Amino acid sequence: MAASIFRSEEMSLCQLFLSSEASYNCVAELGELGQVQFRDLNHEVNQFQRKFVNEVRRCDEMERILHYLEVQIKNADIPIADDGDNPEAPQPKEMVNLEATFEKLENELREVNSNAEALDRNFLELTELKHVLESAKIFLTHESDPTASLSQSLIATDEGKNEPQQLGFLAGVIPREKLAMFERMLWRVTRGNALFKNHDIETELKDPITGHMVRKCVYLIFFQGEKLKMKVKKICEGCRSTLYPCPDTAAEREEMLAGVKTRLADLNTVLSQTSDHRQRVLVASAKHLRSWLIKVRKIKAIYHALNMFNVDVTNKCLIGEGWVPNDDLVRVKEALRAGTEKSGTSVEPILNVMDTTMAPPTYHRTNKFTSGFQTLIEAYGVATYREVNPGLYTCATFPFLFAVMFGDLGHGIIMFLSALYMVLNEKKLAPIVRNSEIARMIFGGRYIIFMMGSFSMYTGFIYNDFFSKSVNVFGSSWHIGENATLGVTTYGEHEYMLSPDNTEDYVGYPYAMGLDPLWQISINKINFQNSYKMKISIIIGVIHMMFGVCLSIINHSYFRRYVNIYCEFIPQVVFLMSLFGYLCFLVFFKWFMYGDGPNFDEVHGSACAPSVLITFINMVLNKEDPPADPKCVSVYMFSGQKLFQQVLVILAIISVPILLIPKPFILKHQHKKKMSRRPLTEVVVDHDEQAATGGSTTSLVSNSKATSASPKGGAAPASGGGGHGHGHGDEFDFGEIFIHQGIHTIEYVLGSVSHTASYLRLWALSLAHNQLSEVLWNMVLKIGLVSDSTAGSVMVFALFAAWAFLTVSILVLMEGLSAFLHTLRLHWVEFCSKFYAAEGYIFEPFTFKSILNPDPNE
Amino acid sequence: MFIFQNIIIMLDSAFNIDCGYLEGLVRGFRNGILRQHDYLNLVQCESLDDLKLHLQSTDYGSFLANEASPLQVSVIDDKLREKLVIEFQHMRNHAVEPLATFMDYITYGYMIDNIVLLITGALHQRPISELMPKCHPLGTFDQIEAINVANTSVELYNAVLVDTPLAEFFGECVSEQDLDELNIEIIRNTLYKAYLESFYNYCKNLGGPTAEVMCPILAFEADRRAFIITVNSFGTELTKEDRAKLYPTCGRLYPDGLAALARADDPENVKQVAEFYAEYRALFEGAGNNPGEKTLEDKFFEYEVKLNVNAFMHQFHCGVFYSYLRLKEQECRNIVWISECIAQKHRAKIDNYIPIL
Secondary structure, eight states: OGGGGTBOOOEEEEEEEEEHHHHHHHHHHHHHHTOOEEOOTTTTSOGGGSTTHHHHHHHHHHHHHHHHHHHHHHHTTOOOOOOOOOOOOOOHHHHHHHHHHHHHHHHHHHHHHHHHHHHHHHHHHHHHHHHHHHHHHHHTTTOOOTTSOTTSOSSOOOSSSSSOOOEEEEEEEEEGGGHHHHHHHHHHHHTTOSEEEEEEOSSOEEOTTTOOEEOEEEEEEEEESHHHHHHHHHHHHHTTOEEEOOOSSHHHHHHHHHHHHHHHHHHHHHHHHHHHHHHHHHHHHHHHHHHHHHHHHHHHHHHHHHTTSEEOTTSSEEEEEEEEEGGGHHHHHHHHHHHHHHHTOOOOOEEEEEOOOSOOOBOOOOOTTHHHHHHHHHHHOOOOTTOBOHHHHHHHHHHHHHHHHSOOHHHHHHHHHHHHHHHHTHHHHHHHHTTOHHHHHHHHTHHHHHHHHHHHHHHHHHHTOBTTBOOOSSOOSBOOOTTOEEEEOTTSOEEEEOOTTOTTTBOSSOOSSSSOGGGGGSTTHHHHHHHHHHHHHHHHHHHHHHHHHHHHHHHHHHTTOHHHIIIIIHHHHHHHIIIIIHHHHHHHHHHHHOOSSTTSOSTTSGGGOOOHHHHHHHHHHTOOOOOSSGGGOOSOSSTTHHHHHHHHHHHHHHHHHHHHSHHHHHHHHHHHHHHHHSOSSOOOOOHHHHHHHHHHHHHHHOHHHHHHTHHHHHHSOTTTTTTGGGGGGGOOOHHHHHHHHHHHHHHHHHHHHHHHHHTTHHHHHHHHHHHHHHHHIIIIIHHHHHOOSTHHHHHHHHHHHHHHHHIIIIIIIIHHHHHHHHHHHIIIIIIGGGTOOOOOOBOOOOOSHHHHOOOTTO | OHHHHHHHHHOGGGHHHHHHHHHHHHHHHHHTSOOHHHHHHHHTOSSHHHHHHHHHTSTTTTTTTTSOSSOOHHHHHHHHHHHHHHHHHHHHHHOOTTHHHHHHHHHHHHHHHHHHHHHHHHHTTOOHHHHGGGSOGGGOOGGGGGGGGOSBHHHIIIIIGGGSGGGGGOGGGOOSSBOOHHHHHHHHHHHHHHHHHHHHHHHHHHOHHHHHHHHHHHHHHHHHHHHHHHHHHTTSSOOHHHHHHHSOTTSTTTTHHHHHHHHOOSHHHHHHHHHTSHHHHHHHTTBOSSTTSBOHHHHHHHHHHHHHHHHTTSOSSTHHHHHHHHHHHHHHHHHHHHHHHHHTTOGGGTTOSOOOO
């Protein structure tokens, strides 16, 4: 178990024989344990033709009711109790009870709802009628005689005219947004022969069906004649307005209004009782909702898993297959036993470890610290089964490379503290961040940020960079002595030249740790730091890559690909070391042997120090430049360097064909030998050995093809394909292997050049970060600090806010993100490409955890 | 100015400035269209619940999850349509010109159908509230429910349609005649003719790939209507002159084919007209009502599906929105057909759906 982060765990394919009675409980126990990945043995059978489809469907139905309940509860603003408990999967016979409970609840709720809706509608109608009557009063205030009929003609009937024309009118309520359309249409249809009056209802009314609040208004239409009345009525109906009867006389209206008001009051009490009842039902079910939901989902998950099982011919037992980590076999057996005991049958479940040639899934046991780093690596690719896992080393190298780019003590502290806060309060924060994707991402990487922050503090200390200022902790080794030469720069500023020769200027020993604070204020700071950081980048890069190459030998020897050690690993090391390893050696040599001051003679003085880069280029081109100064004697740093370099270049060149040519031939030879030794019919190889040798040959034959098929191979019927999974080893395509090896060689040789150069990003980003924070200091905060008026104190106050904001947002967040991405690239491309095949597929056990906690991160 | 416009038109990718997001969206939706193997699974279903279970594993997801068992075919139909309408309206809400007008044009067709549906219903004394749910949601407009105010087409125009986008198509069918069955059919076809021609011209004026893609599709639509009007008119009181007025003139049949169709007296004549057009000849050959033969209607649908699938081969044009809607409607028809066959235990004809991809 301890080695599981180093390589993935050993898995075995197990066959489970479960008696029909016990199968449900056993799978339930396995779901609680969550360490078995079932294989789908019925993948050719349709989802709806499987054995337990009815049960799944019943669960769907229950889920539907629960969903309905949930919506109702949420609409009523009742909190759903979340006590975090984990109810066990109920027995199948309890399902009937659950179903009955849910159905009863649903019926009750639907009844209550329909009652409430009817009441609401009634209420709405009455309220609207009330408003109509009230508005009619406003419209008709000029009416003098309360007993006079509204529809009587306004103009007194003349004797000479025909019978008096009666004015008809209709009153109703319409949603406000339809008013304009309604009015226009009315005008069109009646050709302006209707008088339209409207009045807004002040209060919002509740729509009984949707429950939304709507604004409406009351209207009155006056018109003449029956025909027009028909038309107007049709329009009113067509525009979803409701017509209300409105008596002709004011007295009748008053009477009606009074009646309506008493009915409204009655209705209000009934309404409140209904909603109380509804509330009670909902509150009661809100208490159980979560546990019900979990129970139903568990049942559903179990039946889904059982649907992947084969049914025995006698129908007495179910046969399943699944991957189990070897370390958990005992726990799985215990779970099965517990499941059998629960179901009360005497038939013992049988767990059978099977021999197989299928590629097992990759499973790394991680904890909350390592899981973040493992995720970064798995985003690149899931490790091949039992391959060396870069995730382990990433835990240290990732924050370190990040910190090299992000080296600033101050910014590091900000990052460190914010991550520390997240780490210390992780229990409290976990439910809060669950809803926001970005927050969840940052929270998920809290340990990564924590490490990055603390490493940045270290590198910031080494760079002696604290918000772009230096800290003089140990006392600088440099002082401006009496003899310091004073010069004038081109900008007219005075400058001192300090020489290490002079004991007044230089105390004779360097600053105790990190860069001397004096460099921060020196003019040639950038020149000095560039040279230092570039060299450091190359050194770190070569070490990092070399480490990656060395990890590949662990893979080679584990998978018994001994050919690869001689034909890949050794030439790769020779190539890398003879070129770039030597480059690093030159850097160190120059650091130690050359310098200024009393300890160095003229030949080793700073004026005579040869450029490492030029030396290296000339070495590869086999060229020789004359020394810069005749006093320096030679461009070489030590005697015999020229010969040594020539040998190295030849070694590097020789290693290329070694990388390219022998391996395909050796493989071909091995294959021939194997074919002649083995009878053509079929071979049964011992499980362990076959896994190892089979694994090696397949991946050698065609590295990508053989294993990329493995996830699918995992789904193929296993029992039949036991021996034949080895099929890849039997075909040997020499041309393909040779081309593959060629690609591999070119990739490595060109890669080591470009990858080494790629590590220069460590320097580039570090420089950018340093410069940016210096600019921010000089352009923002410094303005406030240099001002000596009283206004300056106010300015500092404001400028500090700006400076702090920009520091956090640009330097910590954006620069941090950029450095993070570059680090990721260095790991994915430069590091992983040296040894990591990443052709596995992940272990996804059947577990109830995702049901309890839908959040994938937790 | 002219040169400048040319440059803009040449830059097809300028389409993406306004419509790139939506085009991406609609292509994503298209990838969710059921494929042959989905249909193979669907036709094996024993019950509608099986169908629901299988649809859950497709892009439809849990669109039926909140429906109580046992399922009705009508519920499935409603939900399918609802999902499509939501998708379409989402895209319409995000659309800017010229796509917005283009998408509005698509909805006009549904408006015409809805109006005709409501008037026919009103003629048969059915209340509007009962008819409204049957209307296509893409073709509703504010005034639609007041449609039974109208007794004549003049009233229809003056009271209801004058404020809708359909007003411009209505010019030719204004008459004082009372609305009756035949009249309504004529109104529908006249409206549709005007609509198709207007849509065709709009696409043509847009130019570029939109015109390239949409004009053939709309031309086919026009021709199909011409054929179907002719076939359906035999044995009715519609005169040949009136019939000729209903033919949309934006198709490939215009003008010779339409003139020939106008003279047709029986289905054989129609077939002879189609002989002159390679693509239509193929459709009429082998079409029939005997068992084992595909109906002409299905043949037309198949051809339409082909055109619409091909629309997705071009990029930077509005046609994909039209095609997506049409394909999805065909898919809904397929699913409903299969559901009906399952519900009625009538499996013999279950394979008569029209595969899309």
